[in-house]
Amino acid sequence: MKRLEERVDVQKMLDWYRRMVLVRLFESETERSFRRGKIGGYLHVYIGQEAVATGFLDAIREDDIFFTSYRDHAHALLRGTDPRAVMAELYGKVTGVCKGKGGSMHLFDVARGFYGGYGIVGGHIPLAVGAAYTLRYEGTDRVCLCFFGDGAMNCGALHEAANLAGLWGKAGLCPVVFVVENNQYGMGTSVERASAVTNLARRFDAYAIPNEQCDGMDVLTVYEVACRVVEEVRRTGRPYAVEAITYRFSGHGAADLFQAYRTKEEVERWRKRDPILLLEARLREAGVLDDAKAAEVRAWAEGVVLDAVEFAEHSPEPPPEELYTDVYGALGR
Amino acid sequence: MTEMTYREAIRSTLIEEMDRDPRVVLLGEDIGVYGGTFRITEGLLTRYGPRRVIDTPISELGFIGAGIGMAMLGLRPVVEVMTWNFSLPAADQILQNAAKVRYFSGGQVHVPMVIRGPNGAGVQLSAQHSQSFESFYGHFPGLLVAAPAMPADAKGLLRTAIRGEDPVIFLEHAALYGIKGEVPDGEHTLPFGRASVVRQGRDVTIVSYSRMLYLALSAAERLVHDGIDCEVVDLRTLRPLDMDTVAASVRKTHRAVVVQEQWRLFGAAAEITAQIYERCFDDLDAPVERVTGEDVPAPYARNLELRAFPNEDRIIDAVRRVAG
Numbered sequence: 001m002k003r004l005e006e007r008v009d010v011q012k013m014l015d016w017y018r019r020m021v022l023v024r025l026f027e028s029e030t031e032r033s034f035r036r037g038k039i040g041g042y043l044h045v046y047i048g049q050e051a052v053a054t055g056f057l058d059a060i061r062e063d064d065i066f067f068t069s070y071r072d073h074a075h076a077l078l079r080g081t082d083p084r085a086v087m088a089e090l091y092g093k094v095t096g097v098c099k100g101k102g103g104s105m106h107l108f109d110v111a112r113g114f115y116g117g118y119g120i121v122g123g124h125i126p127l128a129v130g131a132a133y134t135l136r137y138e139g140t141d142r143v144c145l146c147f148f149g150d151g152a153m154n155c156g157a158l159h160e161a162a163n164l165a166g167l168w169g170k171a172g173l174c175p176v177v178f179v180v181e182n183n184q185y186g187m188g189t190s191v192e193r194a195s196a197v198t199n200l201a202r203r204f205d206a207y208a209i210p211n212e213q214c215d216g217m218d219v220l221t222v223y224e225v226a227c228r229v230v231e232e233v234r235r236t237g238r239p240y241a242v243e244a245i246t247y248r249f250s251g252h253g254a255a256d257l258f259q260a261y262r263t264k265e266e267v268e269r270w271r272k273r274d275p276i277l278l279l280e281a282r283l284r285e286a287g288v289l290d291d292a293k294a295a296e297v298r299a300w301a302e303g304v305v306l307d308a309v310e311f312a313e314h315s316p317e318p319p320p321e322e323l324y325t326d327v328y329g330a331l332g333r
Numbered sequence: 334m335t336e337m338t339y340r341e342a343i344r345s346t347l348i349e350e351m352d353r354d355p356r357v358v359l360l361g362e363d364i365g366v367y368g369g370t371f372r373i374t375e376g377l378l379t380r381y382g383p384r385r386v387i388d389t390p391i392s393e394l395g396f397i398g399a400g401i402g403m404a405m406l407g408l409r410p411v412v413e414v415m416t417w418n419f420s421l422p423a424a425d426q427i428l429q430n431a432a433k434v435r436y437f438s439g440g441q442v443h444v445p446m447v448i449r450g451p452n453g454a455g456v457q458l459s460a461q462h463s464q465s466f467e468s469f470y471g472h473f474p475g476l477l478v479a480a481p482a483m484p485a486d487a488k489g490l491l492r493t494a495i496r497g498e499d500p501v502i503f504l505e506h507a508a509l510y511g512i513k514g515e516v517p518d519g520e521h522t523l524p525f526g527r528a529s530v531v532r533q534g535r536d537v538t539i540v541s542y543s544r545m546l547y548l549a550l551s552a553a554e555r556l557v558h559d560g561i562d563c564e565v566v567d568l569r570t571l572r573p574l575d576m577d578t579v580a581a582s583v584r585k586t587h588r589a590v591v592v593q594e595q596w597r598l599f600g601a602a603a604e605i606t607a608q609i610y611e612r613c614f615d616d617l618d619a620p621v622e623r624v625t626g627e628d629v630p631a632p633y634a635r636n637l638e639l640r641a642f643p644n645e646d647r648i649i650d651a652v653r654r655v656a657g
Contacts, residue, residue, distance in 0.1 A: 098441070102437040108442070126394065130400055167390070
């Protein structure tokens, strides 16, 4: 076993730690804001799954692109989208990333390669396959990540898109990485109750797509797998699938209060492998994190979140005329 | 002007636009090696190669969704549906992604994409292969819907659609592919949302589009013998819907008949009729009549099928009723 410092720069790991703490505190705040009625609609948080997006989004280049589902706050923040603009979007303000027209489920930051959060389970996967085709059609070596949950594994959209990716990949025309964030439940239905084959990675065998599982709670493992897979996909133009085994600590959405589908003991068991705690232990072991440093990171993250909330609170609502914009381009007006 | 078929108008536009813009790519079932079910894309695989003429599996949800992703990244895909009946597995992609992603992204992306293929009833294709989708897709903001009847309009609207910035539902009709007409030479384009008065008349306005337009025109010719002079309006696009042209005609004739192939309830004619009442209530001398398909799934038997869809006689009866 290599020593930690040989596997990855500890400064990079400290940076992951900062960002994961920020995402965690940001989303905890959104849960409070939701209960206070400041955030409407649905709110799906990523708490517990942070290592997956952190590892993958750090493994791609600035000019690469990605799509995800509605559990999308972390992906935006980790890619560097301004936390103020993310919070303002959740607050339904015109200063939000989508001018307050998308909300929690539809964050976008195309300038950073983030092609969106989508609200229909599995529905964005074909888009990512077409996008990946385009990247090669235009002669680039850019890649596309497509994040989705275990619930999407049973949707026709996934299977039709994966088959196309497998086909187009044979000609080196589909540089997409399917990142299955297996958080164990599609809303309240466990993988065992939803999927006839519970090794989700292996289901990509049906489409000639190389695949593997990885520990989605350990950001270092995720990062290493992601770097290797992204490099291969960039080189070959062929798709690849990674099933990151992870867990959602919060309910499915803000309305999932009773969680009859799982036990407290199960949640506690997974909490012992909280990705932030795992990373923290590693950093302490490497001697680059102590109580004081951890407190400093936490204080910084709290400051960023507070600032984002302040900004969102004091931002204006979209003006009424915004209702009618962004429906059509010039042709349809 | 050059005389060409509706099929050739569409095919030549695809060629002209693909020659002009390398971002235009085609996707669909059997459009390449097979040559296209209705021969629209014949020869294009040889001409442009498999990267631009993409034969897909029978997988509408997948390839229409992929087309949307291509469009979001800057290509201009023209996706063929073998018939519009087969678009239903992809309805989620069309309605939930293509139509809305511009809006919920706050304008960060758009979908310059055309989905085209035959709409409406064929000959004895029974219930699953005979439907018309103009009101279904026309219901959703974010989509544009074209239903040209004439070769020239098919060409002009398709060119505009391919060069545009929005997802376009391009409804052809299998019964029209062999129809001939004069088509302007050069880069003929036609804006969306402009209906055309294809026959001038004084007494009754007949509003229609796509295949039904031809029934309306022949009904109008026969009605001359009754001394009824019909004006016939071809909508050409249903979204945007050019009600200005329709209303101007109705204000002149004071009577209107709306003809559609699809079912009566919640059909395109219901919307058009409602807007005629809203805009022209005081101008009307008779209630507006609708001539529509019968409210049943399409049957196979030829005699039943003939009863299921509008024909000239029904249009003539409706015109006579409104003409009083």
